[in-house]
Amino acid sequence: MSSFSTEPPAPDVFEVSLFGPGKGESVVVHLGARRWIVVDSCRNQRTRVAAALDYLRGIGADLTTEVLTVVATHAHDDHFDGIAEVVEACPAATIVTSHALMNREFFALVEAERDIAGITNTAAYREYRRIFEIIEQRRKSTGKMPGRLAEENKVLLNLPASGEAPPVKVTALSPSEYGVVRAREALAKDQLFRLGERTRRSVYDPNEASVALWVSSGTVNVLLGADILKGPAGCGWGAVLESSFSPPEPATLYKAAHHGSKTSHHDGLWSDLLGDGPTVLIAPFRLGSISVPSGDEAAYFTDRTAEVFITSPRSPTPSKAFKREVAKLGSLAKNARDPYGIIGHLRARVPLAGGAWQVEKFGPAAQLGISK
Template structure:
């Protein structure tokens, strides 16, 4: 598979795109997806020095029209997935806002208010950022869709020059009904106890992550968010493996969940869901615990030789494939002066030409991104 070097270009009219943006160091990740003439932004992250919202900056750099962003998806409300999301909603005026489903709106709004106390004490409240998104949804009349398992979020017909290139379907595969019910009970118990210091609930945001499936008759992609494997067969990846109704083909692109960690891995995902030698993409976590561990990189490599990571894991130091200096120049143009922040921007971009009878998925690497070698 060849690596292309042309960063500042829109996909061709007939191409779809699945792009992973990672920041290393725990600063965050985002995905930018093109389906038909529409763009989808999944989660958000920022440049910690310039505060630029990276998925927006990417779209602007390649010349995309932000009015073509039709969906903004918040998979869950962890800091590394939500920073800058409210700004995306401000400027993408035609987008619907997809959030994890919550049963009791009043309880959730009260929970947001309690959690914002973290920010007053000097920390970053991801729930406060999410609260801004909900406020914007009211003031700008943005349609909010609450995602859960086995749900169709949208369908987009793809026509170019009078040629029908097929329909895209965007599905949510989680959170499961069991997780949603558990979350409602958690919030009720939390409010009843009237905690003076609010912490993340017993089951954290990862459990409520929205896993996204992008489907087309010629390919599909699975975006794993941070969903984990739980003992309960009705929750997490077990629920998708056992109960998902949305698959019709095996995805050829898989964004690995939770930084490729052990708690996001289940062998049956690869046995029953993912295609052989699919393109695997992940972002690392380089704060405190280092993810993914070298053992997990080796395990994922057993399932596919096409394993890509947006930047190195500094305690594992997986061996990158040699690449030219021109790719690093692209990253310098895209985000300048990053070294002081120990911030490593990496982009793994895939495009697929749906006008081809047997289309192939390309992979382009920019910045600190590399293919994991043996």
């Protein structure tokens, strides 16, 4: 049984569902007419179920035919946990990965995961290896290449109207051409394999390869920020805003990039890509003492729009099972802390014919800037 709401959207409704933590984030988008895309993956850390699959199965979506695209935005564990399982469950889906990571040095990292698993944190590489295996299996069985590479201003999905649903276009905004070159140069400089040092990680930051998406259907425009950063020069949001991409209408919903971190804040988004008072959805990041967004980072959004929502409050929300175990330990557990907390779900829906976004909050999800 699904952990989330089981009410499916109507065929003429656009939906963006954001899940996180647990650990990480995942986005599920209904494009209308029972057509879906999945962007990244996270798991419930207690059940080990991928949130996107849990939700789609719960609302009765046919994973074998209705999920048209699965996008792996970049190779960071908090966006990648379980994505190979999502790809495997959706045999009709086109599999999209970042062009910046498709080179022999990155392939070597993926293959080396066999050797260094258990020594260093290589979960994203393990997921990539399985994705490549699935792509190859499907290519051999169908004679068609099921994978696509995302780069700036590349249309990844272009669908005609279907019933009550208008045409759909999904466009990659990143990585930039320079971002692809920069990734290749950085990975080529890595001495991991040349020196045989199997325990040393690559120095390249996968966020620079992150795939931001623009999704349009009818009057609805949505910006999905993945973990794209403000820069460096020639990369990130700076490159997006300097590119030839120029939508006729601004986005009314923004899935905040990089968990709302200041490293992804770019004022140009608000003037060039986002409409007035857009709906903003945030999935936070937690690792040890790190908690993003901070108060100041959250204020960056609430100062600009009243419609800001987060999948989970800053402090992890413990499960009932965790509370029971802590209670059994009594004073011995006074410093015990649930490292992940319960997955929250933000579900934003809007009629494809136009209107205002209606955001529903499930689990610990909450609206920011609203006093309780």
